[in-house]
Amino acid sequence: MADDVDVSGRRRLIMVRTRLVPGADEAAAEPGSIVRVGREAFTVQTGSGLLDVLSIQPEGRRVMPACDFAAGHLGAGARFDVPPVTPAGAPGAGPS
Numbered sequence: 001m002a003d004d005v006d007v008s009g010r011r012r013l014i015m016v017r018t019r020l021v022p023g024a025d026e027a028a029a030e031p032g033s034i035v036r037v038g039r040e041a042f043t044v045q046t047g048s049g050l051l052d053v054l055s056i057q058p059e060g061r062r063v064m065p066a067c068d069f070a071a072g073h074l075g076a077g078a079r080f081d082v083p084p085v086t087p088a089g090a091p092g093a094g095p096s
Contacts, residue, residue, distance in 0.1 A: 012059045013058055013059070015053050015055075016054075016063050017054040018051050018053050019041075029045040031047045032045065034074050034078040034079065037067070040054065040066075041066050041067060042066050053066040054066055
């Protein structure tokens with residue numbers, strides 16, 4: 001499933017392919033922080049572990065490997081501005 005993410009005042013990104021990093025339960029950085037940029041993916045700290053982003057689609061562009069996007073736009077220490085989650089059934093929550 002793809003997730004929309006707003007990156008600090010930049011255009012919206014869609015994380016097309018991701019994978020959970022096994023054994024990474026504790027938060028070592030603020031949620032949304034880029035903690036590693038590798039050859040295949042970049043790794044984002046979440047509220048409950050780490051997530052490798054394998055492919056991404058910048059707004060108005062085609063899907064691309066996350067490492068290619070990271071090479072031109074991200075580095076370790078960069079941070080996604082993640083909008084707050086609206087609980088299901090709350091006003092403003094999307095379709096259920």
